[in-house]
Amino acid sequence: MSEAVNDQTRERILDSAELLFARKGFDAVSIREITGASKSNLAAVNYHFGSKFNLYMEVxxxxxxxxxxxxxxxxxxxxxxxxxxxxxxxxxxxxxxxxxxxxxxxxxxxxxxxxxxxxxxxxxxxxxxxxxxxxxxxxxxxxxxxxxxxxxxxxxxxxxxxxxxxxxxxxxxxxxxxxxxxxxxxxxxxxxxxxxxxxxxxxxxxxxxxxxxxx
Amino acid sequence: MSEAVNDQTRERILDSAELLFARKGFDAVSIREITGASKSNLAAVNYHFGSKFNLYMEVxxxxxxxxxxxxxxxxxxxxxxxxxxxxxxxxxxxxxxxxxxxxxxxxxxxxxxxxxxxxxxxxxxxxxxxxxxxxxxxxxxxxxxxxxxxxxxxxxxxxxxxxxxxxxxxxxxxxxxxxxxxxxxxxxxxxxxxxxxxxxxxxxxxxxxxxxxxx
DNA sequence: TTGACTTTCAAACAAACGTTTAATACAAGC
DNA sequence: GCTTGTATTAAACGTTTGTTTGAAAGTCAA
Incomplete structure (x- = not known):
């Protein structure tokens, strides 16, 4: 169950990031925009991915x-x-x-x-x-x-x-x-x-x- | 003579901006980077072009x-x-x-x-x-x-x-x-x-x- | 229930950003 | 030389950014 909960936030961030990186490009999208779109917390990106760039690579x-x-x-x-x-x-x-x-x-x-x-x-x-x-x-x-x-x-x-x-x-x-x-x-x-x-x-x-x- | 002097700063900014916008994209290039590359002052962009975006359009x-x-x-x-x-x-x-x-x-x-x-x-x-x-x-x-x-x-x-x-x-x-x-x-x-x-x-x-x- | 680990959160931080401001320097015409 | 207009400049401003921090909440196993 914990894996599923973990994955939900992480997956939501990945989905939102993919969409926004595709639409606007890496530099034009802020982490706040991504976490807003994925209903998650700003620090979640650092927790799950380590950095904005790592998130991009995971996308x-x-x-x-x-x-x-x-x-x-x-x-x-x-x-x-x-x-x-x-x-x-x-x-x-x-x-x-x-x-x-x-x-x-x-x-x-x-x-x-x-x-x-x-x-x-x-x-x-x-x-x-x-x-x-x-x-x-x-x-x-x-x-x-x-x-x-x-x-x-x-x-x-x-x-x-x-x-x-x-x-x-x-x-x-x-x-x-x-x-x-x-x-x-x-x-x-x-x-x-x-x-x-x-x-x-x-x-x-x-x-x-x-x-x-x-x- | 004044037109020539005017044009030199303005033209240098345009040249640098074109190169940097092409290489890195609008969002990844700061005005400070452009003015640094063109040996001009930060406020010159606003003076000559009005805004970063107008500079982009002029490029x-x-x-x-x-x-x-x-x-x-x-x-x-x-x-x-x-x-x-x-x-x-x-x-x-x-x-x-x-x-x-x-x-x-x-x-x-x-x-x-x-x-x-x-x-x-x-x-x-x-x-x-x-x-x-x-x-x-x-x-x-x-x-x-x-x-x-x-x-x-x-x-x-x-x-x-x-x-x-x-x-x-x-x-x-x-x-x-x-x-x-x-x-x-x-x-x-x-x-x-x-x-x-x-x-x-x-x-x-x-x-x-x-x-x-x-x- | 407790302890250990994981996840989420709000706040803080330092840096960077585009724009604005006011002073100064320069140029040209009278 | 003075006046007016133009061009340049450093500093200030308010906002935004990615990252960090420490507390709180959640989860799981013993």
Whole structure:
């Protein structure tokens, strides 16, 4: 019972912190704002996490990374019925497991914003994310695609293409204020379906450039 | 003479502010840090700009927007010798006027980071940028590409493709910490040339997806 | 029930923040 | 040289921040 009580305050703080760090960024959010949102006491952050920065790191460890694992699981499930997936199948699964998977809209936005901000102002969290999450996943993707690519396409070139797919996908996730303004479209279900189709198509054709570089 | 003296303090503050806002973000930079870097007095920010936020807005008006105009000019120059540019020519000019133009490396990074952060935490600056800079430029690009596209490609679909090109380009600009880590490559001249080739190719093929949607 | 440990709490602390104020210095015109 | 307006400056101000402290409350096992 004590563990459950412990966990409740701690979990509430983590939830509030994740949301606020994603929305406003680490520097713009005070501990008082987080504890206000989580109905907890100011000193609880120091007690449970030791410091504001440690709280931030725990948000990545206990929220961001597990969510990425869920996305990856969905990616695998999308390909489970495809014995020898072509490049287009892999790219399609990549994009859709994030944009069209089981994440709620808010989760997806939070996930992207946390990453966006971490890239902008790198901390230890970025190092952890790249080494423990992105690198293994990129290796997996590379292994899936390698059989379909000509021998002259080296590993880094393939990596750049994978990063481009990620870049486009993330851009439309976090540049929502720009995209909405320019297109005059709110991110409603209909527009999001258009976006997903577009991103998938753009990414698949962009990736297929690898197969055309004979010169 | 008085105008020149006036302008020196003001300009120094703008320069320092731009650099620091780009590197660390609005919230993480104090006025004391800016005035320290610009060898000026704390109260000078209030005197010349009225507030920290106004300084931020002026950074966009007097640094970011003019630099975008320079990029746009280079884009136009790249196409000046091409009487009827194809889509690939336009995309190539888009990407290269930013990545391979006259901007210094630092300028390019600052330019991208300011935009990245503004997207993450939108202020009035984003509205100004989108309406005064991005929208007119997208219209220009659209006019250049329209003659080469099938009738069924509507305006928003074209816009999404243009945004995708911008998205990829920006991603590789500001996600430098990720890209370097994953590829093991510093952003030296050789790697940047590889990047530019890659991005251009990916973007051109991604855009060409528009010509293939017959179904 | 007691003791030991854990958790929560309010208050305090030192530092930092953006803004304001009033004095001083500078510049230009008459 | 004097006056007016501009620019710079140090100090003050009120507020906010992350961290610390010690007391109180809660929990669990003997």
């Amino acid at each position: 990545f460890r206990q929220r961001w990374v597990p969510r990425t694992r869920r996305i990856r699981k969905q990616f695998a499930e999308r390909l489970a019925d495809t014995p020898e997936p072509r490049i287009r199948d892999v790219v399609n699964a990549m994009v859709r497991s994030f944009l069209d998977g089981q994440l709620t809209d808010q989760e997806r936005l939070i996930h992207g914003q946390l990453m966006q901000r971490e890239i902008a102002s790198p901390t230890d969290a970025l190092k952890m994310v790249v080494e423990e999450v992105m690198r293994p996943q990129q290796q997996r993707l590379s292994d899936l695609m390698r059989p379909h690519l000509p021998a002259h396409v080296d590993e880094n070139r393939l990596r750049l293409s994978l990063l481009s797919v990620i870049g486009v996908t993330l851009y439309f996730t976090f540049a929502r204020p720009v995209v909405s303004r320019l297109t005059g479209q709110e991110y409603d279900d209909e527009f999001k379906a258009v976006l997903i189709d577009h991103i998938t198509t753009f990414a698949i054709d962009g990736m297929n450039a690898l197969n055309k570089e004979y010169n | 966009f008006r007097q640094r970011w927007v003019p630099r975008t105009r320079r990029i746009r000019k280079q884009f136009a120059e790249r196409l000046a010798d091409t009487p009827e540019p194809r889509i690939r020519d336009v995309v190539n000019a888009m990407v290269r006027s930013f990545l391979d133009g006259q901007l210094t490396d630092q300028e390019r990074l600052i330019h991208g980071q300011l935009m990245q952060r503004e997207i993450a935490s939108p202020t009035d600056a984003l509205k100004m940028v989108v309406e005064e800079v991005m929208r007119p430029q997208q219209q220009r690009l659209s006019d250049l590409m329209r003659p080469h596209l099938p009738a069924h490609v509507d305006e928003n679909r074209l816009r999404l493709s243009l945004l995708s090109v911008i998205g990829v380009t920006l991603y590789f600009t500001f996600a430098r910490p990720v890209v370097s880590r994953l590829t093991g490559q510093e952003y030296d001249d050789e790697f940047k040339a590889v990047l530019i080739d890659h991005i251009t190719t990916f973007a051109i093929d991604g855009m060409n997806a528009l010509n293939k949607e017959y179904n």
